[in-house]
Amino acid sequence: MTPRTLRRKLENESTTFKHLVLDTRMRVAKEFLVSSDLSTTEIADMLNYHSAPPFFRAFQGYVGCSPKQFRLQNKPQ
Structure with a gap:
């Protein structure tokens, strides 16, 4: 698939x-x-972020809380 075709399909x-x-x-x-x-920091590296701060900002913007807060709120009992 060409890049243009992929862009069109995603646009659709x-x-x-x-x-x-x-x-x-x-x-x-x-x-x-x-x-x-x-x-x-290890998770940020595994997800191919250049460093932890861009990962933190992206996560906070997407999820609405910091990675640490998310982990604490969703910790298995």
Whole structure:
């Protein structure tokens, strides 16, 4: 599939490749925060962020709380 065809198909679905990547990263981040003891810096690195601060900002903007707050609120009992 050509890049242009992919853009058109995503446009038809009212999304972008960038949005799909962000959705996937945040879904994986939430899973790691709840089910592992990895640090937020390790999670940021695994998700291909250049450093922890951009990951923190992206997570806060997407989820509405910090990764630490999310982990505490969703800790398994």
